[in-house]
Amino acid sequence: MVMSNQVRTTSGFGVVKMFTVGVAVIGLLFLMMGLGSIVENVDSTEIVVIQSVRNGNLTWYTTPGPKFQGFGKVTTYPKRSTYEFDTQVRFNDGGHAQMKGSIQWEIPNDVQSLTSLHTQFGSPESIQTQLVEKVVNKAVYMTGPLMSSKESYAEKRNYLINWVEDQIANGVFRTIQRDVRVIDPLTGQEKSAVVVEIVQQNGQALRQEIAPLGTYNIKTSNFAIKEMPYDEQVEKQIQQQQQITMQVQTAIAESRQAEQRTITVEQQGRANAAQAKWEQEVIKAKEITQGEQKLAVAKLDNDTAEQYKQATLKRADADAGYRRAMMQADNALEKRLEAQVAIAQANADAIKNIKVPIVPTTVFGTGGSGNNAATLLDLMTIQAAKQVGLDK
Numbered sequence: 001m002v003m004s005n006q007v008r009t010t011s012g013f014g015v016v017k018m019f020t021v022g023v024a025v026i027g028l029l030f031l032m033m034g035l036g037s038i039v040e041n042v043d044s045t046e047i048v049v050i051q052s053v054r055n056g057n058l059t060w061y062t063t064p065g066p067k068f069q070g071f072g073k074v075t076t077y078p079k080r081s082t083y084e085f086d087t088q089v090r091f092n093d094g095g096h097a098q099m100k101g102s103i104q105w106e107i108p109n110d111v112q113s114l115t116s117l118h119t120q121f122g123s124p125e126s127i128q129t130q131l132v133e134k135v136v137n138k139a140v141y142m143t144g145p146l147m148s149s150k151e152s153y154a155e156k157r158n159y160l161i162n163w164v165e166d167q168i169a170n171g172v173f174r175t176i177q178r179d180v181r182v183i184d185p186l187t188g189q190e191k192s193a194v195v196v197e198i199v200q201q202n203g204q205a206l207r208q209e210i211a212p213l214g215t216y217n218i219k220t221s222n223f224a225i226k227e228m229p230y231d232e233q234v235e236k237q238i239q240q241q242q243q244i245t246m247q248v249q250t251a252i253a254e255s256r257q258a259e260q261r262t263i264t265v266e267q268q269g270r271a272n273a274a275q276a277k278w279e280q281e282v283i284k285a286k287e288i289t290q291g292e293q294k295l296a297v298a299k300l301d302n303d304t305a306e307q308y309k310q311a312t313l314k315r316a317d318a319d320a321g322y323r324r325a326m327m328q329a330d331n332a333l334e335k336r337l338e339a340q341v342a343i344a345q346a347n348a349d350a351i352k353n354i355k356v357p358i359v360p361t362t363v364f365g366t367g368g369s370g371n372n373a374a375t376l377l378d379l380m381t382i383q384a385a386k387q388v389g390l391d392k
Contacts, residue, residue, distance in 0.1 A: 040069040047077045047107065049118055058118065062109050077114075077124050080106045087137045092194055095149030095234035099140055101225040103168065105132050108217035117216050127218075135212050139167035145196040146175070149234045150241055165223040171211035174199040 042048045044064040051058055051073040061067045086100045107127070108114060121127045143163045147156045167173060175196050182193045199206045213220060230238060 038069055038071065039066050040074050041066050045079055047079055047109065047114065049075050049077070049114065051075075058115060060111050060114055075118065075123065077107055077118075079109075080104055081124060081128060083128055083132050083136065085133070085136050085140075087140050089140050089144040089152075089228075091147060091149045091152055092145045092196055093148040093150075095230060095237070097149070097152065097228045097230045097234065099225060099228045101223070101227075103132075103136060103165075103223045104221050105213070106219045106221070108219075110217065113217040117218075120216075131212060131216070132218070132220075135168055136164075138172060139164050142167060142172045142175075145194075146173075146198065148193075149230060149237065153228075153230075153238060154241075161223065161225060165220070166205075168220055168223065169211060169213065171207040171209050171214070174206040174208045 040048060040050065040061075042061045042064050048061045048067065049058050050061070050067070050069055053071050053073070059072075082102055082104050084102045086098065089097050089099045091097070105128075107117065107124075117127060121130055143160060144152075146163060147160065152160050163173075175198055178195050178197065180193055180195050181190050183190055229235075
């Protein structure tokens with residue numbers, strides 16, 4: 001009987017021990033599971049708010065590192081998020097387009113703004129869908145009527161981007177509508193159109209409402225339009241307008257090319273005329289130079305001839321003077337003798353060549369019979385001597 005009691009006692013002790021170990025294991029498991037609710041690790045890209053389980057107070061952590069949670073409720077907000085939008089835009093000419101793009105938004109880091117956001121929306125998803133998305137869509141919707149479809153893809157493309165981004169950050173514009181007459185770019189006909197204009201004061205755009213994102217100090221950046229397909233009718237108009245624009249640009253380019261060709265031809269003509277003129281000037285200059293050279297040569301020849309003339313005259317005067325002096329010295333005896341000889345020779349030749357008798361062959365009278373030819377020659381000699389002055 002004693003042994004039986006001892007066995008039961010030993011058995012009861014083992015059960016208690018096992019129960020204690022089991023409770024300890026379960027407690028350890030709960031402790032390990034609870035460690036995730038005791039300490040929260042904050043990432044550098046996040047802002048964390050912990051709501052106390054004891055009194056419901058909110059504690060914000062904006063710096064990275066492990067933070068005490070104390071089994072409180074943890075809500076994590078990314079410091080920066082990207083919203084991908086796909087919304088319709090309607091222009092003042094009735095055309096539609098689907099604007100697709102993205103924008104980044106950043107939550108504030110001051111406790112007051114963070115608490116206001118958290119109590120109003122409760123999560124980053126709610127902030128994006130209930131606040132950021134609606135603000136972006138409204139800004140896109142209010143920007144469309146400020147331009148036509150053609151202006152949205154052409155001359156006012158930059159305005160489209162700037163105005164959407166401006167209204168997202170600062171609130172939608174206050175606008176007015178006016179009925180105007182415009183020229184249809186396709187038909188060229190005048191038509192009525194409603195033009196929406198931004199109301200300004202002192203050069204600043206007035207706002208229809210306070211910017212909702214600015215109320216919570218949410219900042220936006222990097223607004224970008226990835227694509228903006230237009231409806232079918234607008235696409236056709238755009239293609240037609242692009243063709244017209246290309247034709248106009250081609251015509252302008254061709255006109256400018258023609259003008260340039262005209263200018264080139266004119267300038268080339270002027271250049272050719274100038275070249276021809278200068279070529280003539282060169283010829284003229286050459287001819288003038290040659291003429292001047294010939295004139296100079298002629299003058300030189302004339303001067304030479306004049307010198308020769310003067311020298312010849314001087315030599316002739318000298319020779320004549322010499323001859324006069326010689327003739328005065330011997331009364332030109334040598335010349336007179338030469339003349340007498342020449343005359344006598346001429347007379348002799350003349351008598352020699354006479355074919356008939358100079359004197360009759362028969363002489364009647366009492367005188368002597370002399371040589372008549374000799375007598376004639378004597379008479380002719382005496383006459384010649386008198387002519388040349390040899391009888392003196």
